Amino acid sequence: MTDQPLLSNARSDRVKQVAALGRRAARDRQRRFLVEGPQAVRELLGYAAPAAEVLYVTESGAERHTELVDAARDAGVPARACTEQVLAAMAGTEHPQGVLAVARHVDVPLADALDAVGERGFAVVLTHVRDPGNAGTVLRGADAFGASAVLVSSASVDVYNPKVVRSTVGSIFHLPVSTGTPVPELLSACRARGIRLLAADGSGTTLLPDVDLAGPHAWVLGNEAWGLEPGVRDACDEVVAIPIQRAESLNLAMAATVCLHASGSTRRR
Known part of the structure; x- marks a missing residue:
């Protein structure tokens, strides 16, 4: 050999x-x-x-x-x-x-990741996601449903943690991933590019089936235990809740998967 x-x-x-x-x-x-x-x-x-x-x-x-x-x-x-x-x-x-x-390392500058979103794409923003398995699963879901980029804040888990890399099952190599930017700067950069910020949060007054996913947008996800910080939630353009029939709630990775699937389905239509 x-x-x-x-x-x-x-x-x-x-x-x-x-x-x-x-x-x-x-x-x-x-x-x-x-x-x-x-x-x-x-x-x-x-x-x-x-x-x-x-x-x-x-x-x-x-x-x-x-x-x-x-x-x-x-x-x-x-x-x-x-x-x-x-x-x-x-x-x-x-x-x-x-x-x-x-x-x-394969991460790209934030500007390059936002360029990938362009005028029709969508992204996911991890603000304070700390669990490696959750982060990797979100990245894998973003890849599966056609997201343009994944933006990981400096307050989140290291995407090169072996558990994150394993749980992406290779998706970390498929789409632009930006890391290390503080949350306020991430949100400001998205706004400056005309990317609508959609907070995924159970307190949302807009239900997922009713949200407009036509233009460039980013799903903003919070911590596994406490969710989105109030300041982050307030900085978003819309707070979106997933309709749930019986379960008390969805965990972070499940909620992200549902939201990303909705965005991907809109793009396919």
């Missing part, structure tokens, strides 16, 4: 450097992150190959996923053979499925 020697020492400096990317401080310092599992690696190589730096693969992983090794070679990404023990030491999961990549 490679002319380089097999990586077999789980305590080597290289392995420690890769494993350190499980911590945010190391990710921020190196501007790199982990991409674990065959599906995520496949999307990395298919949609963001220039960001890929190296592919680590076990013997069994190479046998199961020969197409990934070939794709890495075609993209000029070095593939390095390693033992199961080394891959386990690098990865954040108990069973990394034989493949793991290290990639450079």
